[in-house]
Amino acid sequence: MEYKTIDCSERSMEEMQMLCGIDDENIKLLSEAFNGNIIVRSHAIKVEEPIFEAISTIIEKSFQMIETRDQLLKQDLHYLIQLEKKKILRSFSAKALSPIAKTRSGKLIYPKTIGQAKLCEAFKEKEIVFATGVAGTGKTYLAVAYAITQLKNESVKKIVLTRPAVEAGESLGFLPGDMKEKVDPYLRPLYDALHEMLGQETTEKLIEKEVIEIAPLAFMRGRTLNEAIVILDEAQNTTKAQMKMFLTRMGKKTKMIVTGDVTQIDLIKDKDSGLIQACQILQGIPEISIVHLGNEDVVRNPLVQKIIERYANVE
Structure with a gap:
């Protein structure tokens, strides 16, 4: 040879x-x-x-x-x-693939794929960003990293992180404990990202001062959010009415980031997903970017990508 x-x-x-x-x-x-x-x-x-x-x-x-x-x-x-x-x-x-943030230890956070780089660019340029993609594509992590950077730069005064508290219904009444104890398990991925960027102590201080707010989606109703970055995670499990309610909370100098995986919808009917509808009807608005991340953007263990591909073939 x-x-x-x-x-x-x-x-x-x-x-x-x-x-x-x-x-x-x-x-x-x-x-x-x-x-x-x-x-x-x-x-x-x-x-x-x-x-x-x-x-x-x-x-x-x-x-x-x-x-x-x-x-x-x-x-x-x-x-x-x-x-x-x-x-x-x-x-x-x-x-x-330029860095968009630093962890509390000073480690630079980079987008790792072309799709992630496109998403990070959309964060900078657009007022509303929809990021859809399978598990492991870094949607939520990059969104939180970008939001923390903007808070540190004093570009915004507040970060609001929200997601459907209980998949397909937000029925919290049957769960034990007070409201925080009921909601926290569903918001754990958001806490994990914050702790890596800021550390647990700083995160808790900023939450106590309401500079960072973490709440179930139902708590957004009736509010107007100004000078903030608002991240809606697990958005595939919002209903059409909930998505409309969320998007219309947008106030002055506010940026919204919506993340979700349309292959993991827990609503009774997939067609009821507010994320799918929003990505369809809001295309073409200049201030809105819709970024779809694929299997090639999975940045967890390479085995995760193989698992996702096999399940996609079956489904």
Whole structure:
């Protein structure tokens, strides 16, 4: 079998180590994905000729990611492999994946896919953003990260996080405890994101001061929300009436972000979902962006993507 060589002499040893991964796990992943041999010798990478073009493109884009983020995660490599197999990798630019926030420890938060980058751009440019996509595409996490950044920059005075408290009904009466105890379990993903961005103590202080408000969707009725970022999570489980009610709460200098997964509707009838209706009837309004994230935007364990695809085939 003929081999061709990729010259990486301009790369540092640290960059080469990031590219190859621990025990060359990244090289093994590439070899398995394209069913060909890849041999690394210091700063030279020898690749079997049939897969040379694909591998050289992935390695070029991998180094772009290393330059941009100073790291290359295994899930990043999985994503690049997907793009190459779809013949769209050459148009990908890691520089488009600029950071949108920092965690409390100072770690930069980046969009990790083209779809996520498009979503983050929509956050900056539009007044209302609908983000739909399967589990693991980072919809809620990126929305909260963006909102925290805007709060720190004093671009808004308040963050409001809301979701249907109990899927398909918000029937809280039968649950034990006071209202906070009834609602909190359904809002846990929002708390988790806040704790990562701000820490638990700071989050609790801001909630106590009502700078951050976390409440079930039913509590939005009758209000006008000004100078705020308002995030509606799990929006696939809002009814059409609830969605209209929510969107009309918008006041001055307010941005709304609506996230949901239309493959996980818990309403009795899927067609009653306010998210599906809103995405249909609000298309074309310049101030509104509707971003659909696909399986290729899943950023959890790569196995999650395979599970989602299998279930999609069955359903």
